[in-house]
Amino acid sequence: MYYIVPTFYKNYYVIQSRRRDRFTMQDKSQLLKGVLEGCILKIVKHKKETYGYEVVTELRTFGFGQCTEGTVYPLLTRLEKRKSLASQKKESPLGPQRKYYSLTEEGEQELEEFTRIWGEFKGFVDGIFKYYEGK
Numbered sequence: 001m002y003y004i005v006p007t008f009y010k011n012y013y014v015i016q017s018r019r020r021d022r023f024t025m026q027d028k029s030q031l032l033k034g035v036l037e038g039c040i041l042k043i044v045k046h047k048k049e050t051y052g053y054e055v056v057t058e059l060r061t062f063g064f065g066q067c068t069e070g071t072v073y074p075l076l077t078r079l080e081k082r083k084s085l086a087s088q089k090k091e092s093p094l095g096p097q098r099k100y101y102s103l104t105e106e107g108e109q110e111l112e113e114f115t116r117i118w119g120e121f122k123g124f125v126d127g128i129f130k131y132y133e134g135k
Contacts, residue, residue, distance in 0.1 A: 036067070037075055038114035044085060044103050045111060051098040052076055076101060084110050 036059070043058045044050055050058075052073050059067045079085045084107035089097040103111070 032064075033071075033075065035118075036064070036071070037079060038111065038118060039064075040072070040075055040079065041084065041103065041107055041111040041114065044101050045108070049100050049102045051100050055101075079107070082106070082110075 039059060039062075040055055043055055047054070047058075052069065055076070056067055056069055056072045059072065076085065080087055080101070083104055085101045086104050087099050087101050090100050092098045
């Protein structure tokens, strides 16, 4: 079986194809991380400025119920290290300071690239499923 993993490599999303006898939970996790990065960028762009737990809540609202802080916070850190997100600490009305994230120019470009590649990828998969539906 071949499967495809969208991965960020050298400032570009690339599609990697790998051969496996079965699709494992680790494979699902890798695929999810690639997709989550694009979703996080879109959420941050829409919100203009947001903090980690709010991103987790948004992802869960859209069906990513298995998303935990332990999944999202490392992705936020990785996006920040890549300069796709900027952050600053601000006072919270409910306790300690929160780290708020905003999209950078590099993040805008990465989101545009992700959106383009996701559209292509989704089209390929949808085409296969539609073609073979009922056959």
